Amino acid sequence: MFRGILPEEYSQYIAVLTEAQAIELTGQEYAEFSYFNPIILNGEWAITMEEIANCTNEQFMWVKELPLIPYIPAE
Amino acid sequence: MNYFSIINSMNKLDGSADAFLSIASITDQIIVQAVNNLVKDLKTTGIWSKCIAIYPFVGGNATSHRYNLADTSQYNLTFNGGWTHNSTGALPNGTNGFANTAINANARLTQSNTHLAFYSRTAAAAADRVSMGAIVGSSSPMVGIQFRNAAGNAVAQNASGTANQTAVTVNSDSSGFFIGNKTSSAIVGLSMIRNGVTLASNVAAITTNNFPNANVLIGAYTSTTFFDNKQVAYASIGTGFTAQNISDYQTIVTNFQIALSRNV
Numbered sequence: 313m314f315r316g317i318l319p320e321e322y323s324q325y326i327a328v329l330t331e332a333q334a335i336e337l338t339g340q341e342y343a344e345f346s347y348f349n350p351i352i353l354n355g356e357w358a359i360t361m362e363e364i365a366n367c368t369n370e371q372f373m374w375v376k377e378l379p380l381i382p383y384i385p386a387e
Numbered sequence: 388m389n390y391f392s393i394i395n396s397m398n399k400l401d402g403s404a405d406a407f408l409s410i411a412s413i414t415d416q417i418i419v420q421a422v423n424n425l426v427k428d429l430k431t432t433g434i435w436s437k438c439i440a441i442y443p444f445v446g447g448n449a450t451s452h453r454y455n456l457a458d459t460s461q462y463n464l465t466f467n468g469g470w471t472h473n474s475t476g477a478l479p480n481g482t483n484g485f486a487n488t489a490i491n492a493n494a495r496l497t498q499s500n501t502h503l504a505f506y507s508r509t510a511a512a513a514a515d516r517v518s519m520g521a522i523v524g525s526s527s528p529m530v531g532i533q534f535r536n537a538a539g540n541a542v543a544q545n546a547s548g549t550a551n552q553t554a555v556t557v558n559s560d561s562s563g564f565f566i567g568n569k570t571s572s573a574i575v576g577l578s579m580i581r582n583g584v585t586l587a588s589n590v591a592a593i594t595t596n597n598f599p600n601a602n603v604l605i606g607a608y609t610s611t612t613f614f615d616n617k618q619v620a621y622a623s624i625g626t627g628f629t630a631q632n633i634s635d636y637q638t639i640v641t642n643f644q645i646a647l648s649r650n651v
Contacts, residue, residue: 353483
């Protein structure tokens with residue numbers, strides 16, 4: 313669980329980034345052999361709950377403080 | 388002889404299995420024996436030599452999941468975006484998650500002689516997602532497999548970008564062991580196989596045999612498109628299979644999943 317959200321609920325939330333933050337995170341490791349992949353969702357740069365919750369890279373721990381917004385995944 | 392080799396020497400581990408288990412730091416004896424039997428069976432049946440990469444997804448974390456059993460020195464996965472790793476495999480989030488094999492399709496795959504294999508543990512709703520594939524842009528050549536796209540079809544494709552060259556059929560269950568298998572450019576040279584059964588083959592000769600100048604991805608078509616939501620518990624990439632290979636591969640991978648108590 314991360315910030316009160318269960319892993320099975322992760323797909324229902326995303327964290328919105330500024331373009332500068334997206335550029336900063338792109339291609340950077342959030343955990344061993346795992347890399348951020350900021351993409352545009354609903355017209356905004358964003359990363360996903362899995363990247364935030366599993367981030368262990370001290371350089372990017374600020375992502376854990378990003379505001380979360382609801383997201384409806386495409387089917 | 389390394390630590391793991393000494394520990395496992397009593398069990399007479401295959402050298403390839405030993406190398407993989409060592410670098411992946413796997414000591415669980417159920418997994419050790421399952422991987423050892425997998426390697427021995429793949430070698431005995433001649434499937435091993437047809438694989439550039441084999442990803443068994445054992446060990447339950449990104450580090451152990453990344454290694455290429457066929458050759459741990461190359462084509463190890465890097466995970467991008469959101470993934471969930473556990474003992475039953477690796478699950479991309481369907482939003483931005485994919486794994487890069489570092490296998491450039493144009494440089495490494497053999498024209499008219501290719502396979503992409505994926506053991507899916509997820510029966511997902513129909514949607515335009517790609518479980519394995521490579522493409523540069525909408526007009527580039529493409530290679531890929533889908534198990535239940537938005538139209539409800541299973542698809543294996545090796546298309547030019549301008550000609551839609553596919554094996555396609557309706558499929559209602561995206562779980563199981565899928566293989567996109569290409570052995571020629573002729574009719575029925577490209578097939579989509581699920582659980583050892585050919586679902587569909589191409590009905591017209593494939594006249595354009597290109598591959599994209601892009602890496603084969605697991606869980607997407609590109610780093611920004613067609614993200615998949617199916618848990619992968621085994622995948623391989625290599626040359627095309629004979630009918631006997633397909634039958635043997637189905638048995639071997641099924642036994643591997645049963646040994647790990649994660650078969651679907």
